[in-house]
Amino acid sequence: MLDIINWLFLQIKILFNILKFLGPAIPMTIKITILSFALSLFLGLFVGIARISKRRFFSFLSKIYVDLIRGVPLLVQIFFIYFGLGKILNLDRFLAGVLAVGICYSAYLAEIFRAGIQAIPRGQFEAALSLGMTPYQTLRHIILPQSFRIVIPPVANEFIASLKDSSLVSIIGLRELTRAGREYYSTYFVDFHTWLLVGLIYLVMTLSLSRVVSWTEKKFKVHGYGVM
Amino acid sequence: MNTSSIIEAKELVKKFGGQKAVDGVSLSVQKGEVIVILGPSGSGKSTLLRCLNGLERFDSGEVVIDGEKMDHGHKAIHQVRKKIGMVFQQFNLFPHLNVLKNLTLAQEVVLNRDKDRAERKASELLSKVGLTDKKDSFPAQLSGGEQQRVAIARALSLNPSIMMFDEPTSALDPEMIGEVLGVMKELAKEGMTMLVVTHEIGFAREVADRIVFMDEGKIVEKGSADQILNRPKNQRTREFLSNVL
Numbered sequence: 001m002l003d004i005i006n007w008l009f010l011q012i013k014i015l016f017n018i019l020k021f022l023g024p025a026i027p028m029t030i031k032i033t034i035l036s037f038a039l040s041l042f043l044g045l046f047v048g049i050a051r052i053s054k055r056r057f058f059s060f061l062s063k064i065y066v067d068l069i070r071g072v073p074l075l076v077q078i079f080f081i082y083f084g085l086g087k088i089l090n091l092d093r094f095l096a097g098v099l100a101v102g103i104c105y106s107a108y109l110a111e112i113f114r115a116g117i118q119a120i121p122r123g124q125f126e127a128a129l130s131l132g133m134t135p136y137q138t139l140r141h142i143i144l145p146q147s148f149r150i151v152i153p154p155v156a157n158e159f160i161a162s163l164k165d166s167s168l169v170s171i172i173g174l175r176e177l178t179r180a181g182r183e184y185y186s187t188y189f190v191d192f193h194t195w196l197l198v199g200l201i202y203l204v205m206t207l208s209l210s211r212v213v214s215w216t217e218k219k220f221k222v223h224g225y226g227v228m
Numbered sequence: 229m230n231t232s233s234i235i236e237a238k239e240l241v242k243k244f245g246g247q248k249a250v251d252g253v254s255l256s257v258q259k260g261e262v263i264v265i266l267g268p269s270g271s272g273k274s275t276l277l278r279c280l281n282g283l284e285r286f287d288s289g290e291v292v293i294d295g296e297k298m299d300h301g302h303k304a305i306h307q308v309r310k311k312i313g314m315v316f317q318q319f320n321l322f323p324h325l326n327v328l329k330n331l332t333l334a335q336e337v338v339l340n341r342d343k344d345r346a347e348r349k350a351s352e353l354l355s356k357v358g359l360t361d362k363k364d365s366f367p368a369q370l371s372g373g374e375q376q377r378v379a380i381a382r383a384l385s386l387n388p389s390i391m392m393f394d395e396p397t398s399a400l401d402p403e404m405i406g407e408v409l410g411v412m413k414e415l416a417k418e419g420m421t422m423l424v425v426t427h428e429i430g431f432a433r434e435v436a437d438r439i440v441f442m443d444e445g446k447i448v449e450k451g452s453a454d455q456i457l458n459r460p461k462n463q464r465t466r467e468f469l470s471n472v473l
Contacts, residue, residue: 126283127320131334132310132386141333146324 011193018184018197025180026201032097032176033163039102040162041155044109049139051114062110069107075168077104082172097169105162112154116147149220156213160206167202177201233292234259234390234421235280240289242272242279242445249275250286251445259389262422264432264453267442268468273425274394276442280423281312281392294389310338313383317395319375321367327354327378328363331385339386346385353381357411373404380411391415393424429472433457441465 050062069077081103082096091099120143128138170179181198185191235257242250250272257263265273278284280291282298282305291298296308322330331350335341341349354360357377367375376396383391393412397405409431416422416435426432432439432453439456441449441464449462457473460466 121320123316123318123320124322127314127316127322128334129306130281130283130309130312130314131382132306132338133334134306137337141337142322146322149324 014190014193015197018190018194021184022177022180022197022201025175025177028174029163029166029176029178030205032094032101032166032169032174033159036098036101036166037105037159037162039098040105040109040158043103043106045113047106047110048113048117051110052117066107066110069104074100074104074165075171078168078172093169093172093174097166097172097174101162101166101169104165105158108158109155112151112158113147116151117143119150120146152213152217152220156209156216159213160209163205163209164202232259233257234294235423236290236292237276237280238290240276240279240286240291242275242284242286248445250279252289253442253445253447255440255447257390257421257423259421260419261437262416262420262424262435263438263440264436265423265425265440265442266427266429266432266456266468267448271442272445273442275445277392277394277423277425281314282309283314306338310334310386311389313380313386313388313391315376315379315383315391315393315396317398319367319372319379319399321375321379321382323367326364326366327359327370330367330378331382334382335385349385350381353384354378356384356414357381358407371404372400373407376400376404376408377411380408380415384415390421390423393422393426395425395427397426397428427472429457429469441468443468 047062047065050058051066053059053062072080078097078100081100082091082093085091086096117139124142124146125138128142129135133141166176167178170176170182173179175183177198181194185194188194233256235255237253237255240250240253240255241248253272253276255263255276265276267273275284279286280293280298282291282300285300293308294311296311298308299305322333325333328347328350331353332343332346335346335349336343351360351363354363357380359374359377359381362370362374362378367378370378380391380396396412397408400408405428409428412422412424412431413435424431424436436453438450439453440447441456441460441462443464449456449460449465451461456465457469460469
């Protein structure tokens with residue numbers, strides 16, 4: 001019995017030591033995720049709107065953007081932006097990492113926004129236009145607020161996925177959670193505990209995000225509104 | 229062209245994939261006139277209405293609304309649209325906004341009215357359509373008839389010169405039709421210029437100054453309510469009326 005308790009204490013001590021080592025890297029993971037996702041939302045919204053533009057130039061260009069970005073693995077994009085563009089534009093690791101994840105996810109978000117806008121019945125556009133609103137006012141006050149409610153779940157999925165994919169920027173030397181885990185492992189050769197804890201920390205963050213998403217969905221729910 | 233007309237359409241043509249939905253329609257509407265457009269399904273009534281308020285881009289012809297030419301190439305087409313209140317068959321209320329906001333949004337955004345003034349106007353209109361107690365409700369909490377009355381109030385919130393109704397009672401349960409027609413009759417009494425696409429012959433008989441009968445995209449016959457409903461000249465009008473009356 002005493003052996004088991006000692007063993008348990010040892011495990012907890014090992015995990016606690018690893019946590020102390022990993023702790024400082026967690027804010028970097030959060031920072032990369034939030035900044036890159038903010039960029040994704042901004043770019044994704046513009047590209048999504050351009051995808052359904054009546055002006056062929058914009059819809060064509062945005063389709064190429066989506067196809068190109070979606071068709072190349074994120075890891076390759078990270079390499080390209082850091083080692084390729086980074087050398088020309090003098091980008092540091094952090095900026096290159098945020099740009100790579102942000103641009104990659106913007107393509108997926110663009111498609112989600114496009115679908116969200118197209119899900120709004122045509123009658124809503126017509127009602128707004130018939131009230132003298134300009135196409136911009138219609139989009140801003142009528143279409144996007146309704147689309148927003150529709151796209152919360154898929155956008156949240158992408159946010160959670162981008163949090164996990166932020167681990168890929170460890171490859172260019174950014175000391176985020178996964179990188180810190182690799183450092184600990186390569187220094188102390190504790191593999192099981194290290195990766196168990198790294199995984200658990202990601203899990204806690206993604207589950208917390210899921211809670212925030214559920215709260216957001218409830219907050220923006222409109223009585224009797226069919227899509228929610 | 230008649231310069232005193234508030235709506236003037238000349239040789240209007242609208243095609244859908246080569247098929248003419250509106251085929252050379254000319255129509256002149258005087259201020260304060262109530263025109264009811266009758267015709268079988270697919271006769272081009274709704275398309276004509278949508279061409280007149282700029283929701284549909286017509287292929288040829290000319291539309292002048294209150295002295296302003298409808299030009300889709302021109303950015304200010306929304307300026308012309310705000311002179312026309314439009315009521316749709318499916319109501320098209322904004323589901324994410326409550327009734328009050330449905331009525332104030334366009335006033336604030338399009339007319340730059342301040343919030344207080346917009347809300348005063350909204351309350352006045354809700355009282356007119358008998359829905360003062362529903363201002364905080366969302367569209368999904370209202371019956372079809374109530375939704376349509378809110379839609380009428382919303383269309384009126386911009387003080388339009390013309391009201392257009394595209395089959396406003398077709399999606400309603402029979403017992404709710406009366407409440408919507410009641411509001412429309414009130415509007416007609418107040419002298420609002422109205423263009424109404426409907427199958428409500430009783431309403432047409434009671435309220436219309438003129439009835440326009442359309443078939444296959446063309447105006448087949450037009451005249452006073454009495455003449456069209458009691459003494460139609462055209463064979464097609466007679467067939468239609470014998471089926472609906």
